[in-house]
Amino acid sequence: MTAIAALPFLPDAVIFDMDGLMIDSERVSVACWAQAAHELALPLADDFWLRFVGLGDRDCERLLLQHIDAGQVPALFARCHDLYEARTQEGLPLRPGILDLLQLLHDHGIARAVATSTRQPRASRKLAAAGLLPFFEVVVTSSDVVHPKPAPDIYLLAAQKLGKDPARCLALEDSPAGIRAAVGAGMTAIQVPDLVHPDDDLRALGHRIVDSLADAHTLLLPHLR
Incomplete structure (x- = not known):
């Protein structure tokens, strides 16, 4: 991994996008x-x-x-x-590294939520079919907000439901729209690009960009030892 700025704190919660980040959909x-x-x-x-x-x-x-x-x-x-x-x-594959990352957060008692543009009930069906639903305390979808991504509403609602300050939350995203939503919510954001890579305008937001979920895992480890 190219040198990426260390995370400034151990997050009180980690909020995950779903499609393209956790599920290869x-x-x-x-x-x-x-x-x-x-x-x-x-x-x-x-x-x-x-x-x-x-x-x-x-x-x-x-x-x-x-x-x-x-x-x-x-x-x-x-x-x-x-x-x-x-x-x-037929079933969709998981993105590499997602289970290890979720297990790490679970083992250290760090709250976890999903913030996805997919609507209900499809979002819960996909998470359940992928075996991911038990890892999350909260699932927020575009069905739950007036303004979906790139507006920050989904992330703000996820933090509210977890009872956490958005400024103490880490957001993991693959898409430009999702990163704009997370940054707009005042969260520390890590992008793991999938199909769409960040352009100069997106990079100007100053968020962390990594190659894989394993890299995101690595950024968390110093705070968990």
Whole structure:
């Protein structure tokens, strides 16, 4: 790992994104959007769907309306939903290092929450199917807030439900939208990029960027010995 600034404190809580950070689902999601668009003969390039990473349904819809007619959107959402549900029932792999990190936090009694743009009940189903749900005291989704990521609401609500000061929380994210949400909530943030890598504007936020969850694990260790 390239030298990364040490964490300034042992966090009172660690708040995790879900898709692309803990569960390797963003590739599946992007593939389902692309397949649905092809089936419906919509003029959208395959790389267009990377813009959806980390966003809630309303922001995705706003992006779509810049390129296709409003009447085409419901059919696209419905077909993508069906494709994605079929794929997720087959099971989705975990991101490397997530179980070791969650077990470390559990063993040291550090509170844990999920803050995801996925809506309920899909979020809880995916966490349960992946065997991750028992690790978390709180699960906050875009169903629980008016303004999803990149607004800070999801992270602020997760901290509130845990009874923790956001300034004493660590947020782990893969997406630009998620990092903007976490930083906007006043949390210390670590980004583990998956499909979308940080540009100069995102890097200007000053958060830590690492190559893997194992690197995030390493940043926590000095505070746990």
